[in-house]
Amino acid sequence: MSDASVSSIALLAVRGLAFSRDETPIFGPLDFSVDANEALLVQGGNGAGKTTLLRVLAGLLRADAGLVEIDGRPARPESRARHIAYLGHLPGLKADLSALQNLEFLCGLHGRRKAQTAEAAMGIVGLGGYEDAAVRTLSAGQKKRLGLARLWLSPAPLWLLDEPYANLDLDGINLVNRMVQAHLRSGGAALITTHGAYAAPPVRTRMLELGGAA
Numbered sequence: 001m002s003d004a005s006v007s008s009i010a011l012l013a014v015r016g017l018a019f020s021r022d023e024t025p026i027f028g029p030l031d032f033s034v035d036a037n038e039a040l041l042v043q044g045g046n047g048a049g050k051t052t053l054l055r056v057l058a059g060l061l062r063a064d065a066g067l068v069e070i071d072g073r074p075a076r077p078e079s080r081a082r083h084i085a086y087l088g089h090l091p092g093l094k095a096d097l098s099a100l101q102n103l104e105f106l107c108g109l110h111g112r113r114k115a116q117t118a119e120a121a122m123g124i125v126g127l128g129g130y131e132d133a134a135v136r137t138l139s140a141g142q143k144k145r146l147g148l149a150r151l152w153l154s155p156a157p158l159w160l161l162d163e164p165y166a167n168l169d170l171d172g173i174n175l176v177n178r179m180v181q182a183h184l185r186s187g188g189a190a191l192i193t194t195h196g197a198y199a200a201p202p203v204r205t206r207m208l209e210l211g212g213a214a
Ligand SMILES: Nc1ncnc2c1ncn2[C@@H]1O[C@H](COP(=O)(O)OP(=O)(O)OP(=O)(O)O)[C@@H](O)[C@H]1O
Pocket: 021, 026, 044, 045, 046, 047, 048, 049, 050, 051, 052, 053, 195, 213
């Protein structure tokens, strides 16, 4: 493992990034980078700002200061849409559509990794047989697995994973680690928030520790 200082070739590079709410600093200024083939583990206690950081990187919140670069260029909505797949606490699924319909809908919106099908992705995440189940009938862990299937189908190289292990059983935790490993092996990168209680994926990993409120 190494620290999260800025490197020269980076899929994602962040300089002086800071965010506050009502003039209360939440994080920053932060400097870090993530190269292809590596993961950045963003650690910190409850309220440290991990989710907020990922939402800023995904372009869902605006930073107070700093620069986010994707593939060496300042991040714009189009480059974020092309490069980033975000798996947040809320999986962003339509409750009344079936699991498969949700995946097809999201692939229509965000594109699809070459040579992958929604059916195959459901098998990979252990949801074979649930294709026609309405999402509202799935358990929290099954919804998380469906979110992982969506991630697997995404063509985006940079994964932003907010507590990806939450709600998953041991098999699900291993699934996340295998997915991250395969994604990095194929040239991708991942930012993963964690409280530090779970095993990190066995990949080249940098660490970023956020301080802040407990
Ligand atoms: N929508 C919001 N409005 C106001 N304050 C918020 C909002 N979302 C988060 N915060 C505050 O911002 C701070 C950082 O929250 P954030 O969710 O980023 O932390 P976290 O590190 O992801 O925490 P956890 O590990 O508990 O998920 C917290 O103090 C939280 O209370």
